[in-house]
Amino acid sequence: METAVDIFTGFLDSGKTSLIIDAVEHSDFDEYRQTVLILCEEGEEAFDPALLKKANIIPLVLEEEEQFNKEFLMGIWRNYHPDHVLIEYNGTWEMSTILETEMPQGWMITGIYSTVDATTAELYLTNMRTMFLEQVFQSDLVIVNRCTDETDWAKIRRSIKVMNAKAQIVFERENGEAFEQGEEALPFDITKDLIEVDDIDYGLWYIDALEHPEHYRGKKIRFLAQVYKGKKLAQNEFVPGRFVMTCCEEDIKFLGFLCKCREEIPYEKRSWVTVTVTYETVMTRDGEAPMLELDEIELAYRPKNDVVTFY
Missing domain, CATH: 3.40.50.300 (P-loop containing nucleotide triphosphate hydrolases)
Known part of the structure; x- marks a missing residue:
């Protein structure tokens, strides 16, 4: 039983x-x-x-x-x-x-x-x-x-x-009725075909891209990122992402989406790059998940603040 x-x-x-x-x-x-x-x-x-x-x-x-x-x-x-x-x-x-x-x-x-x-x-x-x-x-x-x-x-x-x-x-x-949240204002224009995410806005973009794939599906996104490569990733895969702090140093974690490219990128793990990707989604056992396709990548300088926040 x-x-x-x-x-x-x-x-x-x-x-x-x-x-x-x-x-x-x-x-x-x-x-x-x-x-x-x-x-x-x-x-x-x-x-x-x-x-x-x-x-x-x-x-x-x-x-x-x-x-x-x-x-x-x-x-x-x-x-x-x-x-x-x-x-x-x-x-x-x-x-x-x-x-x-x-x-x-x-x-x-x-x-x-x-x-x-x-x-x-x-x-x-x-x-x-x-x-x-x-x-x-x-x-x-x-x-x-x-x-x-x-x-x-x-x-x-x-x-x-x-x-x-x-x-x-x-x-x-308090009475149990639904609390209407409305739409959170975003610091970038999601109506454009190429959405440029400023360095300080990466955390906000990550959460919105996770919750609202309809905002970005089929569009190009450009942002500053660090390269993550792991043993479980294929040679033509990497994760462009950022270390994000939600409140204090204990909460810092690396956030990014899997990105597929035509061939292995010539950059080591933790390298700073500027990427232009196309946002798509795939179905996983947990539901719909973001999947990026690499369009352009170039080496970039490390920013003054290498950890971003939500605020």
């Missing part, structure tokens, strides 16, 4: 319990015979015992991170034989604990869902950035709730997307 495991992450009082309640009250929940709910922290909102009984959910409380281990999960399997497990994870525990713990045979993580309180998101991004982003690093869905007209949604979205490109991000107001 297979057991579906759904994980809910986020800081205390970010809305995890409300999200789980919404899932339990959904009509699709009736397909499960026996559900175990693992509670790794206690927030302001509690679960109604009547709701749990009606949905045939057995709640179990886990107080210490060290208790989340193979033996604990095997005990759940032996005692309850669930076909569904819900885990309300503690926002201060490391995600590696839950993702690397061996689960009983037949258990499979079917979804990771994260909640973010928009009223405290910027504070966490400034002071507890690593812990904040760890909660959403593997998420399939991120719900940013309690948004107001003052919420810097673009900053929150960029910070999450640069760490987890596949995540679907939903913004909601």
